[in-house]
Amino acid sequence: MLHGGKGSGESTPRLPACKSAQVIIGVLGGTGPAGQAVAVQFAGIGIEVVVGSRALERAEEIVGSLKERWSGRDLPLVPGANETAAAADLVVVATPWEGVLATVAPLADTLAGKIVVSMANALTRWGTEMVPLMPPTGSVTVAVARALPASRVVGAFHHLPAGPGGDLEHPMDADVMVCSDDRAARQEVAALIDRLPGLRGVESGALGSALAIEALTPALLEVNRRYKTHAAIRLTGLPERDS
Amino acid sequence: MLHGGKGSGESTPRLPACKSAQVIIGVLGGTGPAGQAVAVQFAGIGIEVVVGSRALERAEEIVGSLKERWSGRDLPLVPGANETAAAADLVVVATPWEGVLATVAPLADTLAGKIVVSMANALTRWGTEMVPLMPPTGSVTVAVARALPASRVVGAFHHLPAGPGGDLEHPMDADVMVCSDDRAARQEVAALIDRLPGLRGVESGALGSALAIEALTPALLEVNRRYKTHAAIRLTGLPERDS
Numbered sequence: 001m002l003h004g005g006k007g008s009g010e011s012t013p014r015l016p017a018c019k020s021a022q023v024i025i026g027v028l029g030g031t032g033p034a035g036q037a038v039a040v041q042f043a044g045i046g047i048e049v050v051v052g053s054r055a056l057e058r059a060e061e062i063v064g065s066l067k068e069r070w071s072g073r074d075l076p077l078v079p080g081a082n083e084t085a086a087a088a089d090l091v092v093v094a095t096p097w098e099g100v101l102a103t104v105a106p107l108a109d110t111l112a113g114k115i116v117v118s119m120a121n122a123l124t125r126w127g128t129e130m131v132p133l134m135p136p137t138g139s140v141t142v143a144v145a146r147a148l149p150a151s152r153v154v155g156a157f158h159h160l161p162a163g164p165g166g167d168l169e170h171p172m173d174a175d176v177m178v179c180s181d182d183r184a185a186r187q188e189v190a191a192l193i194d195r196l197p198g199l200r201g202v203e204s205g206a207l208g209s210a211l212a213i214e215a216l217t218p219a220l221l222e223v224n225r226r227y228k229t230h231a232a233i234r235l236t237g238l239p240e241r242d243s
Numbered sequence: 244m245l246h247g248g249k250g251s252g253e254s255t256p257r258l259p260a261c262k263s264a265q266v267i268i269g270v271l272g273g274t275g276p277a278g279q280a281v282a283v284q285f286a287g288i289g290i291e292v293v294v295g296s297r298a299l300e301r302a303e304e305i306v307g308s309l310k311e312r313w314s315g316r317d318l319p320l321v322p323g324a325n326e327t328a329a330a331a332d333l334v335v336v337a338t339p340w341e342g343v344l345a346t347v348a349p350l351a352d353t354l355a356g357k358i359v360v361s362m363a364n365a366l367t368r369w370g371t372e373m374v375p376l377m378p379p380t381g382s383v384t385v386a387v388a389r390a391l392p393a394s395r396v397v398g399a400f401h402h403l404p405a406g407p408g409g410d411l412e413h414p415m416d417a418d419v420m421v422c423s424d425d426r427a428a429r430q431e432v433a434a435l436i437d438r439l440p441g442l443r444g445v446e447s448g449a450l451g452s453a454l455a456i457e458a459l460t461p462a463l464l465e466v467n468r469r470y471k472t473h474a475a476i477r478l479t480g481l482p483e484r485d486s
Contacts, residue, residue, distance in 0.1 A: 131451035134377070173479045177462065205465025208374035212458030219420065219455040220478075222448025227481050234477040235463075236416045238470050 023192075026050040026080070026088030028095055028103050031062040034119060035094030037165030038157060040066055041196050043075040044168045050078045052085025054103075070168055086110040090192075092117040092157070097140050105147050112150035115185045118210075119157035121217040130222055132215035141179070141210035152185040154178060155210040156193065156201070158217055161230045171198030174232035178202060179209040202235050266435075269293040269323070269331030271338055271346050274305040277362060278337030280408030281400060283309055284439050286318035287411045293321045295328025297346075313411055329353040333435075335360040335400070340383050348390045355393035358428045361453075362400035364460040373465055375458035384422070384453035395428040397421060398453040399436065399444070401460055404473045414441030417475035421445060422452040445478050 025042050027035045030051035039049045051066075053059035059079035066077055085091065086107040095103045097120035104111065118141040122133040137143040141155035156178045164172050176193045178201050180186035190201030204213065216233075223231040268285050270278045273294035282292045286309075294309075296302035302322035309320055328334065329350040338346045340363035347354065361384040365376040380386040384398035399421045407415055419436045421444050423429035433444030447456065459476075466474040 126451065129449045129451050132455055134381075138377075177466075179462070179465075202466060203469045204462050205469070206372045208369065208372050209462035209465055212375055212455060212460075212462040215455030215458055217455075219422070219447050219452035222422075222452055223420075223445060223478060223481070226446045226448070229480045229482065231478045231480045234479055235466060235474045236477055237472045237474045238466070239472065 023090055024048045024050065024088045026052055026085030026091045028052045028082045028085050028091060028093045028107075029054075029099070030085060030092075030094055031058050032094060032096065033162030033166065034157075034160065035092070036062065036066060037160055037162045038092050038094055038119070039077060040070065040075065040166055040168055041199075043077050044070075044073065044197070045195055046076065048076040048078065050080045050085040050088050052080050052082040054082060056081050073168065083107065083110065090115045090117070090189075092119060093144060094119060096120065097122045100140055101143060101147055104144055108148050108150065111148050114151055115154055115182075115189060116144065116148055116151040117154050117156050117189060118144040119155070119160070121158050121214045123218040123221075130218035130225075132218050134211075139207070139210035139214050141214065142207050145181070145207055152180070152182045153207070154180040154182070154185050154189045155207065155213060156189050158213050159220055159233060161232065164230050164232075172232060173198050173234070175200045175202045175235050177204040177209070177213045177233075177235075179204050179207055179213060181206045202238065266333055267291045267293065267331045269295055269328030269334045271295045271325045271328050271334060271336045271350075272342070273328060273335075273337055274301050275337060275339065276405030276409065277400075277403065278335070279305065279309060280403055280405045281335050281337055281362070282320060283313065283318060283409055283411055284442075286320050287313075287316065287440070288438055289319065291319040291321065293323040293328040293331050295323050295325040297325060299324050316411065326350065326353065333358045333360070333432075335362060336387060337362060339363065340365045343383055344386060344390055347387055351391050351393065354391050357394055358397055358425075358432060359387065359391055359394045360397050360399050360432060361387040362398070362403070364401050364457045366461040366464075373461035373468075375461050377454075382450070382453035382457050384457065385450050388424070388450055395423070395425045396450070397423040397425070397428050397432045398450065398456060399432050401456050402463055402476060404475065407473050407475075415475060416441050416477070418443045418445045418478050420447040420452070420456045420476075420478075422447045422450055422456060424449045445481065 031053045063077045063079040120140045145153035178190045193201030274296045306320045306322040363383045388396035421433045436444030
C-alpha cells in the first residue's frame with residue numbers, strides 16, 4: 001500500500017509525490033464539499049490526491065478552483081474520473097450517502113485489497129430537526145464493507161465539517177473517530193490522520209461503532225444550529241501519542 | 244419545579260437543602276454504578292438527592308457507604324424506594340437499560356409534569372466488541388418519552404463513566420450531550436449540569452439525537468479498550484458560556 005499508485009492512464013500530468021509519503025489517495029466524489037475538504041487536507045501535507053468525479057470535466061474544474069484558492073501552496077491535486085481515483089493506493093468515498101453504493105459497487109475489482117475509507121452519514125431533515133437515517137446494514141460504512149468484500153473498509157471523517165475542513169489557513173481542532181474490522185487498516189488510517197494539522201485519529205473499535213459515529217453527525221448539526229457554530233469532537237482521557 | 248420536594252413519607256431524616264438550589268433530585272436505580280455517580284455529583288454541589296432502589300434496604304446500604312466514602316463532605320443523600328425518588332422535583336432514571344421501562348411505567352402518574360432524565364444505553368458485547376442495540380423506538384430515551392407522555396423527558400449523562408463520575412476528588416473533563424423535544428427542559432438540565440465540576444451541558448437537539456448519543460457509548464467503550472483509559476467527549480467550537 002505504501003508504494004506508488006498505478007498509472008491513471010489519463011493525460012493529466014502526474015505531480016511529484018512528496019518524498020515523505022509515496023501513498024497516493026483517491027477521492028471518489030471528490031468534487032463535493034466533503035470530498036474537497038478531504039482532498040485539500042491531504043494535499044496540504046504533500047500527499048498526491050486524485051480528485052475523482054463521475055464527470056472528468058467537473059473534476060478538472062474543481063481542481064482548478066482549489067489550486068487557485070491555495071495558489072501559494074502548489075497542492076498536489078490531480079483531477080480524474082472516479083475510476084482513476086479508485087486506482088489510487090488508498091481511496092476515500094466522499095459521495096453523498098444516497099450515491100455511495102452505486103459509486104463503489106462497479107469499482108469493487110479496482111478497490112480489492114485496498115483501504116477504502118467511508119465518510120458518508122445517512123441523515124435527513126425531519127420537521128425542523130436533523131436526524132440520522134438507519135440503512136438496513138445499520139450504517140453506511142457497513143453497507144460499503146458488504147459491497148466491497150475484498151477491500152479493507154474503514155470508517156473515518158464522518159464529523160469533518162466541510163467548510164472548516166476545506167480551509168487550510170485555519171487548522172481544525174478535532175478528533176477523527178476511526179473504525180474498522182481490519183485492525184491494521186484502522187491503525188494506518190488513524191496514523192495518516194494524525195499527520196493532518198489539528199486533527200487526531202482515534203481508533204474507535206470495529207465496524208459496529210460506525211452506526212454511532214455516523215448518527216452523531218446530525219446531532220452535531222443540531223449543536224451547530226443551537227450555538228451557531230461548527231462544533232467538532234475531542235476525546236479526553238487518551239494517552240499522549242509517541243508522535 | 245424549583246421549589247421543595249414532596250415529603251417522602253419515610254423515617255429517614257431530611258437533610259437541609261442547599262440554599263442555592265431548592266430542587267431535590269431523585270435517582271431511580273440510584274444504587275447501581277451509574278446512579279451512584281449521578282447522585283454523588285449532584286450531592287457534591289449541595290443538591291439533595293434521593294437515592295432510589297427497588298429495595299429500600301439496598302438504598303440505605305448504598306447511601307451509608309457513599310456517606311462513609313465522602314465523610315468529610317456531608318453529602319445530602321437520602322435513601323428511598325424508587326417511588327420516593329420519583330416524588331422528587333427532577334428525576335434521573337439510572338436503571339440498566341433492560342429495566343428502564345418496567346421501572347418508569349408504573350411511576351407515570353408520579354412523574355407527570357416533571358423533568359425525567361434518561362441516561363441508559365442499550366448495548367451488548369457481541370463477539371469481542373461492544374455494540375449498540377437498537378430498541379424499536381430508536382433509542383431508550385424515546386422509549387421513556389413514550390412510556391411517560393405527561394413527563395418532560397430529557398436525555399443526558401449517557402457517556403458518564405461510572406468510576407470517574409463517582410469520584411468527587413477528581414473532577415471530570417467532559418461535555419454532557421443533552422437532548423429533548425422540550426426545549427425549556429433541555430436548557431434547564433444543561434444549566435444544572437454546568438454547575439457540576441468539570442462538566443458542561445451541551446444542548447444537542449431534540450430526541451432524534453438520542454439514538455446517536457446512546458450508540459456512542461459502546462464506541463467510547465471500544466476507545467477505552469484500545470487505549471486502556473476512560474475516554475470522554477468534549478465538543479470544540481462552542482461559544483464561551485456567560486457563566
